[in-house]
Amino acid sequence: QLQLQESGPGLVKPSETLSLTCTVSGASISSATYYWGWIRQPPGKGLEWIGSIYYTGSTNYNPSLKSRVTISVDTSKNQFSLKLNSVTAADTAVYYCARHPRLASIDHWGLGTLVTVSS
Amino acid sequence: AIQMTQSPSSLSASVGDRVTITCRASQGIRNDLGWYQQKPGKAPKLLIYAASSLQSGVPSRFSGSGSGTDFTLTISSLQPEDFATYYCLQDYNYPYTFGQGTNLEIK
Numbered sequence: 097q098l099q100l101q102e103s104g105p106g107l108v109k110p111s112e113t114l115s116l117t118c119t120v121s122g123a124s125i126s127s128a129t130y131y132w133g134w135i136r137q138p139p140g141k142g143l144e145w146i147g148s149i150y151y152t153g154s155t156n157y158n159p160s161l162k163s164r165v166t167i168s169v170d171t172s173k174n175q176f177s178l179k180l181n182s183v184t185a186a187d188t189a190v191y192y193c194a195r196h197p198r199l200a201s202i203d204h205w206g207l208g209t210l211v212t213v214s215s
Numbered sequence: 216a217i218q219m220t221q222s223p224s225s226l227s228a229s230v231g232d233r234v235t236i237t238c239r240a241s242q243g244i245r246n247d248l249g250w251y252q253q254k255p256g257k258a259p260k261l262l263i264y265a266a267s268s269l270q271s272g273v274p275s276r277f278s279g280s281g282s283g284t285d286f287t288l289t290i291s292s293l294q295p296e297d298f299a300t301y302y303c304l305q306d307y308n309y310p311y312t313f314g315q316g317t318n319l320e321i322k
Contacts, residue, residue, distance in 0.1 A: 133311075143259065143302055145311035158310040159216065192258055200306050201249030203270070205258035 098122040100193045100206035108187075108213050114180040118193030118206060125174045126151040131196055134167060134178045136189040137208075144189075148196070149176055183213045217241050217305050221314025227322040228293055236288045236317045238303035243283045247307035250279055250288045253316075254299045262301075263288065295321075 104116035118132070125132060133148035147157035149167045157165050161180070169176040180187060190210050196202040218241035228234050238248065246266035251259035261270045263279035266286055276291040290297055298321050303314040 142316045143304075143313040145304075145313070148309075148311075156309040160310075196306070199247065199308065201261055201264035201304065202251075202259075202306075202311075203261050203264070205260075208258050 102209040138189045219314040225318040238286045244307035
């Protein structure tokens with residue numbers, strides 16, 4: 097059974113870098129079928145796609161965040177990661193990792209992790 | 216980026232009611248649209264993919280239709296567990312974009 101689990105600090109200071117890792121179990125992140133992505137949701141607000149990565153390292157990012165975002169993959173650990181730099185309070189959100197086929201619906205989500213940006 | 220306009224933003228209905236939620240894309244997206252249900256404190260759950268295909272395990276009272284720019288999610292007979300927030304998502308191209316959400320409340 098596929099499981100995705102986000103991990104990382106729950107509190108980040110303004111101007112610093114938010115770093116999260118998603119550990120995939122029950123499936124290989126090196127599958128030729130799937131992409132692995134990050135989505136976020138500020139408290140009480142809607143969903144925003146951040147970006148996705150293929151096991152080869154090929155990435156697609158939301159242009160609204162592209163200058164600050166890096167998504168990477170570690171196939172040996174079956175993990176992928178998110179780095180968002182120069183964070184502000186507006187980056188406070190629940191961050192979800194997820195899986196989707198190329199240009200198809202997101203079909204599995206992690207439980208999500210709340211990251212608060214505050215000094 | 217493709218804009219997804221979802222309506223209504225909130226909706227009050229009773230158990231047993233038939234409800235419809237709509238999503239309009241700012242350009243044609245074929246049938247590359249999914250519908251999600253989200254309950255408080257939980258991750259979204261995929262209900263419908265490719266505009267009208269029911270995800271495995273999802274009750275048949277949920278259905279989707281549309282192509283091009285206009286899409287609908289219909290719940291044929293509301294059950295107590297259906298009260299939640301619903302989102303559409305276009306996966307026609309990157310960046311993926313979500314509708315603003317519809318909060319379905321008990322009347």
